[in-house]
Amino acid sequence: xxxxxxxxxxxxxxxxxxxxxxxxxxxxxxxxxxxxxxxxxxxxxxxxxxxxxxxxxxxxxxxxxxxxxxxxxxxxxxxxxxxxxxxxxxxxxxxxxxxxxxxxxxxxxxxxxxxxxxxxxxxxxxxxxxxxxxxxxxxxxxxxxxxxxxxxxxxxxxxxxxxxxxxxxxxxxxxxxxxxxxxxxxxxxxxxxxxxxxxxxxxxxxxxxxxxxxxxxxxxxxxxxxxxxxxxxxxxxxxxxxxxxxxxxxxxxxxxxxxxxxxxxxxxxxxxxxxxxxxxxxxxxxxxxxxxxxxxxxxxxxxxxxxxxxx
Amino acid sequence: xxxxxxxxxxxxxxxxxxxxxxxxxxxxxxxxxxxxxxxxxxxxxxxxxxxxxxxxxxxxxxxxxxxxxxxxxxxxxxxxxxxxxxxxxxxxxxxxxxxxxxxxxxxxxxxxxxxxxxxxxxxxxxxxxxxxxxxxxxxxxxxxxxxxxxxxxxxxxxxxxxxxxxxxxxxxxxxxxxxxxxxxxxxxxxxxxxxxxxxxxxxxxxxxxxxxxxxxxxxxxxxxxxxxxxxxxx
Numbered sequence: 001x002x003x004x005x006x007x008x009x010x011x012x013x014x015x016x017x018x019x020x021x022x023x024x025x026x027x028x029x030x031x032x033x034x035x036x037x038x039x040x041x042x043x044x045x046x047x048x049x050x051x052x053x054x055x056x057x058x059x060x061x062x063x064x065x066x067x068x069x070x071x072x073x074x075x076x077x078x079x080x081x082x083x084x085x086x087x088x089x090x091x092x093x094x095x096x097x098x099x100x101x102x103x104x105x106x107x108x109x110x111x112x113x114x115x116x117x118x119x120x121x122x123x124x125x126x127x128x129x130x131x132x133x134x135x136x137x138x139x140x141x142x143x144x145x146x147x148x149x150x151x152x153x154x155x156x157x158x159x160x161x162x163x164x165x166x167x168x169x170x171x172x173x174x175x176x177x178x179x180x181x182x183x184x185x186x187x188x189x190x191x192x193x194x195x196x197x198x199x200x201x202x203x204x205x206x207x208x209x210x211x212x213x214x215x216x217x218x219x220x221x222x223x224x225x226x227x228x229x230x231x232x233x234x235x236x237x238x239x240x241x242x243x244x245x246x247x248x249x250x251x252x253x254x255x256x257x258x259x260x261x262x263x264x265x266x267x268x269x270x271x272x273x274x275x276x277x278x279x280x281x282x283x284x285x286x287x288x289x290x291x292x293x294x295x296x297x298x299x300x301x302x303x304x305x306x307x308x309x310x311x
Numbered sequence: 312x313x314x315x316x317x318x319x320x321x322x323x324x325x326x327x328x329x330x331x332x333x334x335x336x337x338x339x340x341x342x343x344x345x346x347x348x349x350x351x352x353x354x355x356x357x358x359x360x361x362x363x364x365x366x367x368x369x370x371x372x373x374x375x376x377x378x379x380x381x382x383x384x385x386x387x388x389x390x391x392x393x394x395x396x397x398x399x400x401x402x403x404x405x406x407x408x409x410x411x412x413x414x415x416x417x418x419x420x421x422x423x424x425x426x427x428x429x430x431x432x433x434x435x436x437x438x439x440x441x442x443x444x445x446x447x448x449x450x451x452x453x454x455x456x457x458x459x460x461x462x463x464x465x466x467x468x469x470x471x472x473x474x475x476x477x478x479x480x481x482x483x484x485x486x487x488x489x490x491x492x493x494x495x496x497x498x499x500x501x502x503x504x505x506x507x508x509x510x511x512x513x514x515x516x517x518x519x520x521x522x523x524x525x526x527x528x529x530x531x532x533x534x535x536x537x538x539x540x541x542x543x544x545x
Contacts, residue, residue, distance in 0.1 A: 048396045052545045073398040080396075084389030088329050089321075100317040101397045145393070 001026045001183050002047070002153065007056035009042050016042040018207035019056070026152075029179045031198030031215075032187040035308050039207040040187040041081055044157050047185070048078045060153065074102075077151035081158050083142030087131035091122060091141050094130060095148070102149040116144040119174065136167040143174065154178065156186040160193060172197050191301050195219070205308040218303060228267040228279065229256070231292035235263050243286060247278050262291060314399045318407025319414070322381065326415055331380070336419050339373050343423060357434025359427055363444040363514035367484040367507045370416075370448075370455050375476030377415055378459030379469045381408045382537075386467035401541050405534055409453075409460055416452030420445065440516035447513030450526035451506060455480045457533035464540045480506075483529075 002024040009017040017039040024030050032040050045051040047058060049069040058065040060072045086094060095116065099109045117123050120140040125133055130141060139159065146154055159175065160168045175184060175197055188194055194201050194215070201218055203211040211218065232240065237255050240263065244250060249270045256264040269275050276295060283290055326332040347362045354361070385391040394404065427441045455476075462476035463469075487505030490498055502508055506529070509522040 045392070050392050050395050050545065070398050070400065073396060076396070078393075078396045080389065080392045082389070084392060086325070086390050087388065088325060093324075097317065097321045098397070100320075101314065101399065103313065103398070 001028075001061065002185075003057075003059040004047070005057050005059075007043065007046060007058065008054045009039075009046060009051065010054045016207055017046070017053075017204075020204065020207070020209050022202055022209065022212060024183060024185065026183055027181070028200055029175070029184045029186070029198045031194035031201045032185060032204065033189065033191065033194055033201055033304065034187075034204040035189060038204045038308070040189075040204065041157055043204070044078075044155055044185065044187055048076055048155055049073050074149070075152050077146035077149065077154045079139075079142045079146040079154075079156045079159060082161060083138045083145075085130045085138060085141060085145070088129060090127055090129055091133065091137075092126040094141065095144060098145050098148045104149065112148065112150075116147060119147075119177075120144045121170070136163045139163060139167075139171065143171070147178065151182070153183045153185070156184065158188055159186055160188070160190065168193070191304055203304060203307055210307045211303070226269050227296040228269060228276065229264065229292060229294045229296065230267070230279070230283075230290065231262055231264045232283070233262055233289040233291060235286070235288040237263060237265070239286075240265060243282055244279060247275060247282065249275050264292075314403040315407045315410065318399070318404060319410045322408055322411035323414060326377075326411070331377075332415070335373060335376055336422070339369065339419055340422055342369060344426075347426060351430075357430050357436045359430065359436075359441055359444060360514070362423070362426060363440075363448070364511070366444075366448055366514075367451060367510050370451055371477060371480035371484050373419075374412070374416060374452060374455035375459040375462065375473050375480060378412050378456055378463055378476060379473040380463070381412065381460055382463040382541075383467055383469045383472045387469075395545075401538050405460070405537050405541070409456060409530075409534055412456035412460065413449070413453045416456060417449055420448055420452075437516075440514060443516040443518055444514040446518065447510050447522075450513070450523065451510050454506065454526045454529040454533070457530040457537070458483075461533045461537045461540070464537045483507075 004023070005021050007017055007020050008015070020039075020043065022030075032043065034040050042051065046053045046065075049065055049072055053065070058072075060075060063071045063075075065072055089097070092113070095113050096109070099113060104112055117126060120143050122137070122140055122144060125137050125141075130138065133141065139161075143156075143159065146156065156175070160171050163171060172193065175186065178184070179197070186197070198215055200214050201211070202209055237253070241253055244267070245253075250267050251270065252268045254266040254268070256266055267279075276293070280293070343362060343365065346365055347359075350361060382391075385394060427436060427438075430436050458479050459472075459476040462479065463472040465475060466472050483504065483506040485505075485507070487502045487508040490502060493501055503525070506526075509525045512519055512522045
């Protein structure tokens with residue numbers, strides 16, 4: 001559906017996006033993740049034809065962005081970051097204008113606007129000026145704008161930015177719903193959001209792709225090992241290592257900060273099996289007093305942090 | 312062409328939902344009405360020559376005020392991104408906005424038709440120069456609109472857009488009054504460059520193709536400049 005190759009963008013001397021390649025299949029929901037300033041928005045802006053790439057090609061279906069930008073724009077619906085809409089128009093007038101620009105026929109226009117108002121929950125604000133709408137409603141008008149022509153591809157730049165938790169869930173539901181038949185590319189820096197909505201995640205850092213895989217694969221690679229923290233009273237590191245070291249699957253002991261009389265140790269385990277039971281039995285045989293016993297699994301967040309850490 | 316019309320409609324409507332349109336029209340009518348009728352009865356002549364004579368100067372202030380928001384506002388709030396990711400070309404955007412401004416100038420001139428009508432009651436009015444004057448006024452408005460649009464595409468700040476546009480229009484209006492101070496070789500060229508010089512010809516009722524060509528080429532050059540500026544921004 002979309003094929004991106006060697007995409008590069010320089011702002012003067014600053015390289016915002018550096019030779020990135022990816023393919024998006026039809027019906028996929030792709031999440032573009034990265035820290036602030038990683039080049040997410042720039043990538044999306046080039047994809048939608050707003051910015052011209054310094055080099056590289058973008059193909060959408062059989063069109064390339066250099067030659068057929070108008071055709072590509074017709075296939076795309078785009079919600080820019082923070083939905084910058086015309087302040088002094090009514091929500092209805094705005095959607096009407098968008099419908100005209102998207103060349104909807106006169107008969108279909110009204111029914112389409114009604115439909116979108118229903119899907120995006122805009123019925124109560126249709127006759128209010130956009131400047132008076134709350135951020136969440138502006139975002140929804142923006143979403144309705146993006147979906148107006150029922151485009152095959154939706155590009156959403158931080159669609160849940162600045163929304164409250166309820167609205168985030170609602171917007172996610174909408175994305176999930178329309179994602180069943182459409183190709184969606186969304187950018188975000190909220191990991192749980194990408195986890196919850198995307199089939200595939202691409203992480204970019206300083207303009208380069210550092211990870212590109214299906215969400216489950218990425219999560220599995222993240223949960224390759226688990227960490228167990230224990231705090232013990234009346235114990236010393238040596239005896240702990242002797243006692244627990246014989247358990248298969250524990251790869252390392254790291255003593256954490258020492259409190260008065262309390263030993264805190266972090267055990268690294270292979271997560272193929274759950275070792276907590278064994279550990280508990282061993283500890284029970286000794287005279288140690290167990291104060292804390294907690295397992296941490298490495299989440300997407302750890303992966304993200306590892307991949308995008310400033311070196 | 313359809314896209315041009317949709318952009319035109321949207322811009323033209325926006326003028327009239329916000330108070331800008333009413334303020335600009337009111338000020339324009341007040342200023343022209345006052346200056347025209349202040350001396351009208353002293354001359355004791357049934358013509359509109361004085362009205363048309365001051366139009367270039369007044370338009371230099373008023374037209375940039377009309378055009379200043381057309382691009383600056385979009386650049387400032389970021390809606391420019393939305394506009395350009397819809398299926399439109401730069402040319403359609405520029406022409407649509409330009410038409411909105413020209414039609415607005417024409418709408419602003421409509422109430423002034425009350426002047427020739429009331430003058431016609433007072434004496435024998437020669438309608439030829441009046442018709443020529445209005446044709447010239449629309450052409451002048453188009454040329455200044457294009458210049459204002461160009462100024463607006465340069466910056467995201469509406470005030471800077473207004474002042475830049477005004478400075479260019481003002482120079483074009485006054486250049487043929489400054490000829491006295493300028494080197495002799497350039498006289499013909501500079502006089503030809505002056506908007507006031509061409510407008511005076513038309514408002515006498517002489518519709519010369521050279522004058523029409525002047526206004527059309529000023530509009531074209533400014534619109535083309537706008538087109539280039541917008542292309543540079545991506």
